[in-house]
Amino acid sequence: MFRLIALILIIAGLGGAVAQAQDLQRIVALVNDEVISLRDINERARIIMATTRLSDTPEIRRAVRDQALRSLVDERLQMQEAKRRGLTVNQQEVDSAIAMVERQMNIPAGRFEEFAERSGIDPSAIINQIRTELTWSRMVRARLNATTTITEQEIDEAIAKLKSNAGQTEDLISEILVPVDNPDQEEPQRQTALRIIEQIRNGAPFQALARQFSRGTTAANGGEVGWVQRGTLPDEVENVVAKMNKGDVSEPIRTVGGYQIILLRDRQRIALPGAEDSKVTLKQVLVPLPQNASNADIQAAVAKAQQARNAIRSCEDVEAAAEQAQLQGAGSLGTLRLGDMPEAFRRAVEPLNVNESSQPVATQRAIHVFTLCAKEEASGINRNQVRQNIMVRRAELLAQRYIRELRRDATIEFR
Missing domain, CATH: 3.10.50.40 (Chitinase A; domain 3)
Incomplete structure (x- = not known):
C-alpha cells in the first residue's frame, strides 16, 4: 500500500516536472519564424534583475519581462540581418566586452562566469547578448560607412x-x-x-x-x-x-x-x-586696489579700467589709453604660455582675437585689462x-x- 502511494507521488511529481518543462518551451513570439520561448524571456529577465539590482516587486517584474521580450525581438532581427550580410564578431572582441562589463559592475577580472552562475544565470545567455550588441554595432558602422561621407568642410566647421x-x-x-x-x-x-x-x-x-x-x-x-x-x-x-x-x-x-x-x-x-600650449603676447592696463578695498573702491577701479579699455583699438593704444585714464600701471607682459597663466587670466585671454581687450578682471590687489597683441596657436586639434x-x-x-x-x-x- 505504502509502495503504491509512493509510486503515485513520484509519478505525480514527474508529471509536474514535465508540465513545467513544456511550459518553459511554450512559444511566446515568432520573429520571421524564429522562436522566442518562455524560457528565453525568463533567462533574460534574470539577467536584467541580476545586473541592474532592481527592486524585486510585482510591478518591476512585469516591466522587466516586457523589456526582455522587446529586447529579444530586436536581437533576433539584428542577428538575422547580420547573418544575411555575413557579419560576425570574433572571440577577442567578445572577451574585451566581457572585461568592460566586469569593470562596470565591479566584478573581479576573469570572474564573470562565476558571477553569472552565482546569480542563477546561464553565462552563455549573457555572452549571446553581448555578441549581439557587438554585431549590431558593427552592422550599423558598416551601413554608415557605405552611405555617409564626412567632408573636410564639415570637419572644418566642427573645428571652428x-x-x-x-x-x-x-x-x-x-x-x-x-x-x-x-x-x-x-x-x-x-x-x-x-x-x-x-x-x-x-x-x-x-x-x-x-x-x-x-x-x-x-x-x-x-x-x-x-x-x-x-x-x-x-x-x-x-x-x-x-x-x-x-x-x-x-x-x-x-x-x-x-x-x-x-x-x-x-x-x-x-x-x-593643446590650447594651454598656445603662446600669447599681451599688454595690460592695471588699476591698483588699496589694502582692504571696499566695494566702492573696487567699483571705482573697475570703472577706470573700463574707461581705458573703451579707448583701446589695438595694442599700440594701450599706453595712451592708460595715460588718458590717468593710470600708471600699463605696459607689455611679453609672450606667455597660456597654460602658465592663472585660471582667471586665462579665461579672460583665451577667447580674444588679436587687438581685442578683455573685460576687467579683478584680483585681490588690482583690476586688470589684457590686450592680445599676438597669438601662436598650438596644433592640438585632432581632425580624426x-x-x-x-x-x-x-x-x-x-x-x-x-x-x-x-x-x-x-x-x-x-x-
Whole structure:
C-alpha cells in the first residue's frame, strides 16, 4: 500500500516536472519564424534583475519581462540581418566586452562566469547578448560607412565651432533611450522611463540599466556618450541638460526616437586640445586696489579700467589709453604660455582675437585689462577625432532608423 502511494507521488511529481518543462518551451513570439520561448524571456529577465539590482516587486517584474521580450525581438532581427550580410564578431572582441562589463559592475577580472552562475544565470545567455550588441554595432558602422561621407568642410566647421566654444562649458553625459515605435507605446514607454529613473535615484547602477533597457547605440558602453558641447544635442535635450547639476538624472525627455534619460556626470570649461600650449603676447592696463578695498573702491577701479579699455583699438593704444585714464600701471607682459597663466587670466585671454581687450578682471590687489597683441596657436586639434565624433552622432540616428526598418519588414507574431 505504502509502495503504491509512493509510486503515485513520484509519478505525480514527474508529471509536474514535465508540465513545467513544456511550459518553459511554450512559444511566446515568432520573429520571421524564429522562436522566442518562455524560457528565453525568463533567462533574460534574470539577467536584467541580476545586473541592474532592481527592486524585486510585482510591478518591476512585469516591466522587466516586457523589456526582455522587446529586447529579444530586436536581437533576433539584428542577428538575422547580420547573418544575411555575413557579419560576425570574433572571440577577442567578445572577451574585451566581457572585461568592460566586469569593470562596470565591479566584478573581479576573469570572474564573470562565476558571477553569472552565482546569480542563477546561464553565462552563455549573457555572452549571446553581448555578441549581439557587438554585431549590431558593427552592422550599423558598416551601413554608415557605405552611405555617409564626412567632408573636410564639415570637419572644418566642427573645428571652428570648437574654437568658438572655447571658454564655455561642456557636459559629460550618459543616456538611456526608451524607444517609442508607434503611438500605442507612448504611455507604456513613458511609464517604463519613469520606473528606470526611480530605480536609478534609489541606487541602481545607471550603466547596467543602460545596457539592458536602452535601445541607443551607446547601450553596449553602458550609455556613455562622453563630453558634449552646447549646440551639439537636440534642442529638447539641450534645454534640460543646461538646467541640470552634476550628478542629476533627468526626467524623461521626449525626442524623435522615444524617451531619453540623461545622467550629467560632470561639467567643465571647454579648453581646446593643446590650447594651454598656445603662446600669447599681451599688454595690460592695471588699476591698483588699496589694502582692504571696499566695494566702492573696487567699483571705482573697475570703472577706470573700463574707461581705458573703451579707448583701446589695438595694442599700440594701450599706453595712451592708460595715460588718458590717468593710470600708471600699463605696459607689455611679453609672450606667455597660456597654460602658465592663472585660471582667471586665462579665461579672460583665451577667447580674444588679436587687438581685442578683455573685460576687467579683478584680483585681490588690482583690476586688470589684457590686450592680445599676438597669438601662436598650438596644433592640438585632432581632425580624426573630430571626424569620429561626427560619426558617432550620425550612427545613433542611423541605428534608430535601421531597427525601425527591420521591424517594419519583419513578420512578428505574439502568442
